[in-house]
Amino acid sequence: MNLTEVFEFYRGKRVLVTGHTGFKGSWLCRILVKAGAQVTGYSLKPPTAPALFSLADLERHMDSITGDVRDLSGLKAAFQKASPEFVLHLAAQPIVRDSYREPVLTYETNVMGTVNVLECARQFGSVRSVVNVTTDKVYENVEQDYGYREGDRLDGFDPYSNSKSCSELVTHSYKRSFFTDGRCAVSTCRAGNVIGGGDFANDRIVPDCVRAVGKGAPIVVRNPNSTRPYQHVLEPLAVYLMVAKAQYEDRALADSYNVGPDDKDCVTTGVLADLFCDAWGGGVHWITQNDNGPHEANFLKLDCGRLKETFGWQPRYGVKDAVKMSVEWYQSHAADGDTTLVMDRQIAEMFGEGNSHV
16 A cells, blocks of 8 residues: 555545544545645534644635534535535544433434435535445444454444444445445445544543643543554544545445554553553553443454455554654644644655645
């Protein structure tokens, strides 16, 4: 997989990103803007304050449309305006605990939002390639020590995970029902837990660590023995762009793909907290405190053999590097540094590109 070729491919391409104001969406848009793509975003207002979308200086370089994926008419208007060739669907209610508090909103966003995106792709002939971003949590988790494969049973436990399983099924139905003529290729990508600079969401381990450090308090880790496929945010984003390009050029490559780290980088939350403390320095430390929260899986990892065999893909960064890159961004932000420069340098290292179109 030549990521420089992937990066250069998007120059001048019309790309619509849903969920562009979120953490992953902001990183993705920064990549696309630097690549010289014509980027349109459709999303609610940034979900956190501060917001990476603002810090990344994106709004003046792209067409940012405020809208809800549950609103089909608003989404159609965005498609009409953008006439996209590529659609990367990231909009979601992404927090497990929030899905217990607001299950109806979670299902409406994650299921009907996907229906609406695919319906727009069906109705607008400009669209040639769609990637629906889901999660490693779509699988029925039987708490066994093996990586889930794309053919395993889909049946997420909590409302977030289950709604993403439903999103996968919706995508498969639309593919079989409406996209068999070869006009538009559709894939899903099931990513593991992502970390990186600029995530300010609640109930995520690295942002929780950063907030604790900022308060001078010990880091609280709820489930230190839970294992997750942690990876830097640039890893799955590169895969989404690669898959979207590949299926645009060869419809036979449209499929479902797991994207996660190698087994050695699937670590416990306690190990991740240790890596964060080492990278941050200054004697920061963590403690265990179980808050008796709702059910979450204890063990989860992915088998990414299909992605590796199809595209020759290999993860670029191990979990230790991913934590260091995240800490670099957050420490720059804490010191009122130029976090956009940090982003751009990390993007350049990932994609091996030398020229910025921003």
